[in-house]
Amino acid sequence: MLEKYHDEMLSCTACAFCKKSYYVYKFAQKESDYPKGKVMVCYGLFSKEIEEDMDVVKILQKCTLCRRCEKDCPSMIKISDIIWAGRYDLKNLLPEHEKMLQNFEKYNNIFGEKNYEKEGSEITFFMGCLVSKEMKDVVISLFDKLGIDVTVIGGCCGYPIEKIGRRVKIKLIEKEMDKLIFSCPNGMLAFKEFKPMHISQFILSLNVNFLKNNKNYIYHDSSFLGRYLGIYDEPREIIKRIGNLVEFEENREMARQCGGEIEFKIAFPQEAGEMAEYLAREAKKKDAIIVTTSPHCYSHLKEYGDVVDLLQLVEENIK
Numbered sequence: 001m002l003e004k005y006h007d008e009m010l011s012c013t014a015c016a017f018c019k020k021s022y023y024v025y026k027f028a029q030k031e032s033d034y035p036k037g038k039v040m041v042c043y044g045l046f047s048k049e050i051e052e053d054m055d056v057v058k059i060l061q062k063c064t065l066c067r068r069c070e071k072d073c074p075s076m077i078k079i080s081d082i083i084w085a086g087r088y089d090l091k092n093l094l095p096e097h098e099k100m101l102q103n104f105e106k107y108n109n110i111f112g113e114k115n116y117e118k119e120g121s122e123i124t125f126f127m128g129c130l131v132s133k134e135m136k137d138v139v140i141s142l143f144d145k146l147g148i149d150v151t152v153i154g155g156c157c158g159y160p161i162e163k164i165g166r167r168v169k170i171k172l173i174e175k176e177m178d179k180l181i182f183s184c185p186n187g188m189l190a191f192k193e194f195k196p197m198h199i200s201q202f203i204l205s206l207n208v209n210f211l212k213n214n215k216n217y218i219y220h221d222s223s224f225l226g227r228y229l230g231i232y233d234e235p236r237e238i239i240k241r242i243g244n245l246v247e248f249e250e251n252r253e254m255a256r257q258c259g260g261e262i263e264f265k266i267a268f269p270q271e272a273g274e275m276a277e278y279l280a281r282e283a284k285k286k287d288a289i290i291v292t293t294s295p296h297c298y299s300h301l302k303e304y305g306d307v308v309d310l311l312q313l314v315e316e317n318i319k
Contacts, residue, residue, distance in 0.1 A: 001085035002046040008082055009043045011075050012036060018069035018079060021256065024278055027271045032059045035069040035079045042086040052090060060086045061094055062271065064264045065163055066223035066257035087165025096267045097164045104168070108155040110262065115154030122178035124151040126187050126196075130262065130295035135311055139183075142315040146206065151177075157190035160263045183311050184295050185224035185231075186261075198225065200234035200293060200310055209319040210241045217313075218246040218288035220279060220301070221255035225293050235293045235310055242317045246288040248279065258292075260300025272300060280305030 002009070018035040022028040031037035041059050044050030065080045073079065093101065103112040109129050116132050118140075131139065132154065143150040158168040170190065182188045183199040197205075217239045225231045232252050239245045250256055258279055259265060259272030283290045283305055290307040292298040298309040 001088040002042055002082070005042075005078070005082045005085050006046065008077055009039055009046065011077055012039050013075060014040075015074065017072045017074055020072045021068050021250075025271070025274050027274055033062065035063070035083075038063060038083050038086075039077070039079060042082050045086060045089060052092065054092065054094075057090055057092050057094060060090065061097070061164065062264075062268055064223065064257045064259065064261050066261075067227045068223065068255070068257055071227075071254055084163070084165070087163075088167075090165055093164060093166075094267050097263060100164070100263065100266065101161060101166060104156055104158065104161055110156050110160055116152060117154040118150070118152040120149040120151040122151070122176050123148055123181070124153060124177045124179065125181045126153045126157065126184070126191070128154075128182070128184045128187050128295070129156045130299055131183055131311075134295050134299050135309060138309075138312050138315050142311060142318075145315065145318050146208070150181075157184070157187035159186035159190040160261070162190070163261070164263050183293070183309070185222050185229055185293070186296065188229060189224060198229075198231055198234065198293070199314075200231070200238055203238060203314055204234055208314070210238075210314075211317040211319055212241070213243050213317075215243040216246050216286065216288035217243045217291045217308075218248060218283045218286055219251070219291050220248065220258060220293075220297060221252055222292065222294035222297055223255070223257050224261075226255060227253055231293075235291070238310065238314065239291055242313060246286050248282055258297050258301050260294070260296040260298075262296055262299075265296075265300055273304070276301050276304040 014036050063083050067080045070079050100110045104110050109115055116127055116136055158170045161168045180194050180196045181202045182196050188196045219236055259275030265272040293310045301307045
């Protein structure tokens, strides 16, 4: 796949602007820890000047594909796409990713856990692996409070597997669907041909009345909901109807990755933790509860600070 990005790789001038967002982290110590270093490794693989070994695999997998570095790139290089393409050209996987792939192939669940499903109306919610693991009961309660007999589809969307560089085929159940709703941006990207709605968009379409409080909520833009899907405003609108919206210094398209993408976190827990701690410190300084809109972010950030997922926030505050 790297052949497709030949000209893109040659466009990198090694200016190092892509390093800017990494300077706050202790783990970024080698050139290959930075985006431009990974682009160089990709070009080396493509040109056969570098041979694949497990160090190379680790270098290319140590990236969340969040596209944050691209916002600082003066040449507007598609850095994440290059790294992603490099992964598809790799023959080997990290042990943690091998286990994730095995679980997916055997259980249709990257954690090897049982999937939850429920028959209902033509309004369909895709539960996915992490939502089921972290907040299945919240989802059921939310739709009960909304008075919607929702259909729930279980199983994994497969997007985390795609991100490590392996092709997968997922089929939705053959069912008439009026709306397909996700709380996980990974699932939305996996099933984009079905024109999915994020839960924040769906809730706003219902004109739900919320309980109001005076708590400060600081919204964390998920990289995949924001930079990939362009959804920034709807979660903020819901938060403003419930409490006081506070912003991170870097927000919207400049928002930082929290490190919670599951394929990154399981392979690089120390780096993922450092990313989360950085965000948690700012939230604590601003006396605000972090609100997430991705189960990947919620599952990770809750280990480091006061965090609530938008699903939970809505379910707790419906009038």
